[in-house]
Amino acid sequence: MTSIPIDAVVRSFPVDATTAWALVADLRNHERWIPLTRVSLDGPARAGATVTAVSGPFARRGFPGLADVMTVDRYDPPVGWEPGIATFTKIGHVLKGHATIVVVPAGPSSSRVFWSEDVYLAGPLPRRLTGALVSPFLGVMVRYALLKARREARATDRRG
Numbered sequence: 001m002t003s004i005p006i007d008a009v010v011r012s013f014p015v016d017a018t019t020a021w022a023l024v025a026d027l028r029n030h031e032r033w034i035p036l037t038r039v040s041l042d043g044p045a046r047a048g049a050t051v052t053a054v055s056g057p058f059a060r061r062g063f064p065g066l067a068d069v070m071t072v073d074r075y076d077p078p079v080g081w082e083p084g085i086a087t088f089t090k091i092g093h094v095l096k097g098h099a100t101i102v103v104v105p106a107g108p109s110s111s112r113v114f115w116s117e118d119v120y121l122a123g124p125l126p127r128r129l130t131g132a133l134v135s136p137f138l139g140v141m142v143r144y145a146l147l148k149a150r151r152e153a154r155a156t157d158r159r160g
Contacts (some may be wrong), residue, residue, distance in 0.1 A: 008100070008116040009139070011146045015153045017078040017105035023156075024113055024149050025075065025086045025101050027051045033148035034141060036060065047075045051088065068095050081105050096122050097131070113149075115142050 013020040023029055030053065031039040037055040049072040056065020069092035078084035084103040090096050097119035104112045117138045121130035 007118075008102075008114040009142045009146055010112060010114050011150050012106065013111045013113055013150055013153045014109065015111065015156065016109055017084060017103050017111040019156070020111040020113055020153060021077050021084040021103045023153055024103065024115070024146075025077070025084060027053065027070075027088075029149070030145060031060070032152070033145040035144075036065070038062075045072065045075060047072050049075075066094060067092050069093075070099065078103050078105055078111075090119060092122075094122055095134075096120055096127075113146060115146060117142060 013023075015023075026045045028039050028041060028045070031037050034053070034055070036057060036059055037053055038060050039051065039053045041052075042050045051070045051072065053068040053070075054065045055068070056063060059065040068090060070088040070090050072086065073089055074085055074087040076085050083105070084101075086101045088099040090098065097117065099117045099119070100115070102114040104114070106112050117135075119131065119134050119138055120127040121134060123130070
């Protein structure tokens with residue numbers, strides 16, 4: 001049984017779980033939805049991979065910015081009625097914590113996506129304090145990214 005974090009942002013997607021998984025669990029797709037951000041992986045999306053998302057005014061043009069470096073801890077696509085689960089550990093110099101994406105089948109042509117972030121800033125300040133400072137920003141970012149991803153899934157569904 002899979003536990004879903006209580007602070008997850010949840011959205012219904014008008015596509016099957018396999019399609020939703022391919023869209024939201026591969027973090028390379030996230031640069032289309034998260035403004036001012038570029039994303040790179042050191043290989044295919046899989047457990048053990050390292051993901052780097054760099055955000056800043058000119059990050060998409062290759063300039064430096066805030067690097068969110070993550071390792072992929074788990075990357076299990078949905079199978080049948082079993083949910084797909086991807087977990088990430090943030091190991092950067094500034095951002096620490098965890099992120100989870102869960103895609104749950106909700107029918108033959110629908111699914112639900114759960115995305116949560118438990119992030120804090122590295123450094124001398126208490127994790128609880130920096131997590132509280134970062135949390136509202138991340139909540140907006142996750143909601144915006146899922147809105148854009150859902151629109152993309154809807155457009156894909158209409159073409160298919």
